[in-house]
Amino acid sequence: NAGVTQTPKFQVLKTGQSMTLQCAQDMNHEYMSWYRQDPGMGLRLIHYSVGAGITDQGEVPNGYNVSRSTTEDFPLRLLSAAPSQTSVYFCASSKQGARIDTQYFGPGTRLTVL
Amino acid sequence: AQKITQTQPGMFVQEKEAVTLDCTYDTSDQSYGLFWYKQPSSGEMIFLIYQGSYDEQNATEGRYSLNFQKARKSANLVISASQLGDSAMYFCAMREKGQGAQKLVFGQGTRLTINP
Numbered sequence: 001n002a003g004v005t006q007t008p009k010f011q012v013l014k015t016g017q018s019m020t021l022q023c024a025q026d027m028n029h030e031y032m033s034w035y036r037q038d039p040g041m042g043l044r045l046i047h048y049s050v051g052a053g054i055t056d057q058g059e060v061p062n063g064y065n066v067s068r069s070t071t072e073d074f075p076l077r078l079l080s081a082a083p084s085q086t087s088v089y090f091c092a093s094s095k096q097g098a099r100i101d102t103q104y105f106g107p108g109t110r111l112t113v114l
Numbered sequence: 115a116q117k118i119t120q121t122q123p124g125m126f127v128q129e130k131e132a133v134t135l136d137c138t139y140d141t142s143d144q145s146y147g148l149f150w151y152k153q154p155s156s157g158e159m160i161f162l163i164y165q166g167s168y169d170e171q172n173a174t175e176g177r178y179s180l181n182f183q184k185a186r187k188s189a190n191l192v193i194s195a196s197q198l199g200d201s202a203m204y205f206c207a208m209r210e211k212g213q214g215a216q217k218l219v220f221g222q223g224t225r226l227t228i229n230p
Contacts (some may be wrong), residue, residue: 033217042118042205042220043159058217090159102149103218105159 002026004106006091012112013081021076021109023091030096032074033058033103034066036087043090049074050096081113116141118206118221125226127196134181135191135224137206146208148189149218150180153203162204165189193226201228 007022025032030051035043035058045058049068063085065077074093078085088110092103117140127133139148150162165173165180173180181190193200203225207218 035218035220040222042207042222043218044220045217048217059219088157092159100164101147102161102164104161105151108157108159110157 004091004093004104006089006106006109008109009107010110012114013078014114015082017081019078019081021078021089021091021111023074023076023106024072025074025091025093025104026072027093027095027104028071029093029104030071031094031101031103032068033092034064034074034076035090035092036060036085037090037108038087046076046089078111083113085111086113087111116143116146116208116219118208118219120206120221120224122224123222125224127226127228129198129228129230130195132192132194133196133200133226135193135204135206135226137189137191137221139187139189139206139208141187141208148180148182149207149209150178150189150191151205151207152200153205153223155202159205163191196228198228198230201226 004025033048034046037043044060047066049055055066088108090108091106094101094103119138146167148165152160163175163178165182177194179192203223205223206221209218
């Protein structure tokens with residue numbers, strides 16, 4: 001049971017490049033989310049999903065796309081990277097209907113956009 | 115809109131002392147959940163403790179307890195008998211019921227340093 005995994009751990013992009021951050025969970029959780037954490041700040045929600053085929057926007061969705069074709073995977077796409085997207089990205093998952101619906105976080109991806 | 119405020123950017127505590135990390139929140143919903151997470155220097159987010167708005171007892175998990183004062187809209191984390199390994203960033207977070215755990219709002223965090 002690996003929990004929530006994210007790849008890559010580190011990535012450097014040039015402005016305008018696109019890429020996909022991968023997230024997978026093996027806990028059969030219905031809910032998955034993407035957050036970004038800027039230096040000295042808390043996490044902010046980018047996009048989330050309540051199940052396969054269902055996604056919605058969070059607080060800071062601009063410049064990012066998501067899809068959820070399976071329960072396990074929730075990739076985050078940067079369409080045209082900008083320096084303002086330099087951040088640490090966390091993927092999280094949680095179980096629907098749990099008494100304490102704690103989110104379990106992946107280890108994070110540190111992204112630098114030059 | 116939901117908002118979490120952590121007013122202590124940094125705290126310095128002697129080992130074995132108790133420490134209280136402050137968290138106040140703002141919500142118009144009657145049903146919500148409050149979470150505390152620890153983020154060590156390695157960067158991962160570790161869940162510590164949860165308090166539901168209708169829970170009558172303050173939550174406790176080992177050395178962690180949550181001092182929940184609903185009327186004041188505060189949810190302070192208390193760490194008893196602090197250890198060097200408690201040095202980390204601590205985040206308070208909230209989600210409103212009905213939103214599901216996938217929509218958490220975080221505070222800016224408090225950096226806790228335990229001195230030997």
